[in-house]
Amino acid sequence: MIDLLLEIGQTLSHNKLRTALTGFAVMWGIFMLIILLGMGHGVFNAFSYDMSGDRTKSINVWGGMTTKPYKGYQENRYIPLEYQDISAIDHDGRGVIRKAVAIKDLDSAQVSTQKDYITDRVSGVFPSAAKLDRLNITKGRFINDNDLLQKRKVIVLNERSARMLFGEVEDAVGKYVNAMKLSWQVVGVYSHDWQDNAYVPFETAMALSGSNGRVSTINVLAPDMKTQEDADAAEKLVKTTLAREHEFDPTDSGGVYIWNRFTGYLQGMTAMTILEMAIWIIGILTMLTGIVGVSNIMFVSVKERTHEIGIRRAIGAKPRSILIQIITESVALTALFGYIGIFFGMLVLAGLAKAFTGMDFIRDPSVTLSIAVEVTVVLVVAGAFAGLFPALKATKVKPVEALRDE
Numbered sequence: 001m002i003d004l005l006l007e008i009g010q011t012l013s014h015n016k017l018r019t020a021l022t023g024f025a026v027m028w029g030i031f032m033l034i035i036l037l038g039m040g041h042g043v044f045n046a047f048s049y050d051m052s053g054d055r056t057k058s059i060n061v062w063g064g065m066t067t068k069p070y071k072g073y074q075e076n077r078y079i080p081l082e083y084q085d086i087s088a089i090d091h092d093g094r095g096v097i098r099k100a101v102a103i104k105d106l107d108s109a110q111v112s113t114q115k116d117y118i119t120d121r122v123s124g125v126f127p128s129a130a131k132l133d134r135l136n137i138t139k140g141r142f143i144n145d146n147d148l149l150q151k152r153k154v155i156v157l158n159e160r161s162a163r164m165l166f167g168e169v170e171d172a173v174g175k176y177v178n179a180m181k182l183s184w185q186v187v188g189v190y191s192h193d194w195q196d197n198a199y200v201p202f203e204t205a206m207a208l209s210g211s212n213g214r215v216s217t218i219n220v221l222a223p224d225m226k227t228q229e230d231a232d233a234a235e236k237l238v239k240t241t242l243a244r245e246h247e248f249d250p251t252d253s254g255g256v257y258i259w260n261r262f263t264g265y266l267q268g269m270t271a272m273t274i275l276e277m278a279i280w281i282i283g284i285l286t287m288l289t290g291i292v293g294v295s296n297i298m299f300v301s302v303k304e305r306t307h308e309i310g311i312r313r314a315i316g317a318k319p320r321s322i323l324i325q326i327i328t329e330s331v332a333l334t335a336l337f338g339y340i341g342i343f344f345g346m347l348v349l350a351g352l353a354k355a356f357t358g359m360d361f362i363r364d365p366s367v368t369l370s371i372a373v374e375v376t377v378v379l380v381v382a383g384a385f386a387g388l389f390p391a392l393k394a395t396k397v398k399p400v401e402a403l404r405d406e
Helices: 002-013 016-050 084-092 145-149 159-166 202-209 228-246 261-304 306-314 319-355 369-395 399-405
Strands: 058-065 099-112 117-125 136-140 154-158 176-179 182-191 198-201 217-221 256-260
Touching: 016 261, 016 319, 016 369, 058 228, 058 261, 084 099, 084 217, 084 228, 099 159, 099 198, 099 202, 117 154, 117 159, 117 202, 145 202, 154 159, 154 176, 159 182, 198 202, 228 256, 228 261, 256 261, 261 319, 261 369, 319 369
Parallel strands: 117 198, 154 182
Antiparallel strands: 058 217, 058 256, 099 117, 099 176, 099 217, 136 182, 154 198, 176 182
16 A cells, blocks of 8 residues: 555656646546536435425416317306315315315405504415425414314414514414404414415405405325326316316316426426436536546656566566556546545535525535445546556566666
8 A cells, every 4th residue: 555655656746737737637527526416416405305295296276268169168268266176176086186275365465463564465275285385384383174164363474574563473473463354363473485475264265255266276185196197197187177167178278277296396307317417427528637637647657667567577567467556546646636626525515505505496515425425436437547548558568678778
């Protein structure tokens, strides 16, 4: 091991400028690869977080506008979603769909106390909305089934609204606010990266809206979706049910608008795979300059050590041992500068992780153990490749000619 280190030190010292430039190229290539992989990992983490749990296996439906005539109806007919659509989807989807729920968006309303007021968008929801929208309940609770059954006048506020109305989040729960000409008890406070709605029980919102049973959105929970075929089947079932209930062509793409989150998840996973491949390709291409430099250094080293190699061959050294030595030196040289690049890359990622805290599109950009192992393998393979041709040249040195040239 000591002899190997001495050989590497001797190789590096022959031309310090050339070594420095080559080392920088290797270090820069690995540094950029680490940064790209870390950022890609952060994007993947954000995507996985956003799509995990029941949120992924759900279908969102909105009312649309028909594009085809059907059974005497003309095209361009607006199809509103209605309360009874929930029961119809639940009935038709037994065995495929766990539950259909709805959202009733009310107009923006002035929410006030004796001290202050704010303007918030108010939405009537089911208890499942907390999980579907990833609301972090920091104080109190969210809407529950009893709130729906009894049509309670309770409200859940976001932290910003709670602070503006009550000064402190802790002071909000149990207090009352005025909104839509009614008094509402605050039962919970939530935090979210971008969501700032005020939430009330769905049944209470429906009673206040006077919309003849119309709802804004239907969310269909289908936890058994595991493949694209499952997602297509669940989506077709929902659309067929709504087409029957509202009398529009089931093949009409505009009748209702559907966003299948699971389909989006599968597409996102494909995109993440492509992104990872692109990052590796870009990183390896960035490393090529450094690899060529290492190979050049090793060629020069072999040329300068021709006499030494000739002596070793003359006293019985086999070509295989010389081949292994040159390749090992090349791998060690590449790994030395490569790990310097890894070190600085991880330092930069640590800073980026702090800078991106709270961002939706990236979450914990870092290098995992598996990524570190993969980069190490790349370093070893790149170093071996860089030293292969100089090593092959070294094995062809003839002892007699090497000693005569000296």
